[in-house]
Every structure is written in structure tokens, then in C-alpha cells.
Amino acid sequence: MFSTKNILAAASLAVLSAAGMTAASAQPYFDRHDTRAWHRYERMDYRAHVSRWRIAEALRFHGLRMVSEPTFFRGQMVVRAHDRFGRPLIVHVNPYSGDVMRVIRL
Numbered sequence: 001m002f003s004t005k006n007i008l009a010a011a012s013l014a015v016l017s018a019a020g021m022t023a024a025s026a027q028p029y030f031d032r033h034d035t036r037a038w039h040r041y042e043r044m045d046y047r048a049h050v051s052r053w054r055i056a057e058a059l060r061f062h063g064l065r066m067v068s069e070p071t072f073f074r075g076q077m078v079v080r081a082h083d084r085f086g087r088p089l090i091v092h093v094n095p096y097s098g099d100v101m102r103v104i105r106l
Helices: 004-024 038-042 052-061
Strands: 071-073 076-082 088-093 100-105
Touching: 052 076, 052 088
Parallel strands: none
Antiparallel strands: 071 076, 076 088, 088 100
């Protein structure tokens, strides 16, 4: 009455539909009502900035003298400095590692 092909097709349809229903009702991993907030503090916004002494040390390593206090501006620390010839510069420093990212001559 039923061929083997029809029975196999009906069984596979039943298994796939049951698997599809359980997958559709699964809760996503990052739910917006998640009470665990550890992933919020992994962003760079909550990391501590390096001290001004570390920034002065990094500038000294590059042969620059720090003239002003470092200020936080658009995600970077900005410092006025002088090079070894006394020319004024603006230096962009990574606030989390203290590395010199950019040097601009005025």
C-alpha cells in the first residue's frame, strides 16, 4: 500500500519538523533581559587610562618633551609637546596603552 519511498519521506519530514520547532523556541544567547552584565564591562570605555607619567615616559622615548597636561579628546589623549629642536607639536596618545599614535607639527 505505501511504498518505501513514501514512508521514508514522511519519517524525514516528521523528524525535520520536530527539530525545526525546538530550534524556533530556543532562547537567543544574548537576550536583552540578560541579568549577567559581564559583557558590558569588556568594552574599552570602562578601562582605566594610563597615568600622565606613563605618557611623559612614552614621549621621552620618542625624543619629545611634554609641555601641557594630557587631555582626553575624542577617544585619544592629546598632548602639546616640543621636539628636540624646540618646534611645537601636538601628539595623540593611546589612552589605554600609552603608545604614541600620531604626531602633528604646528
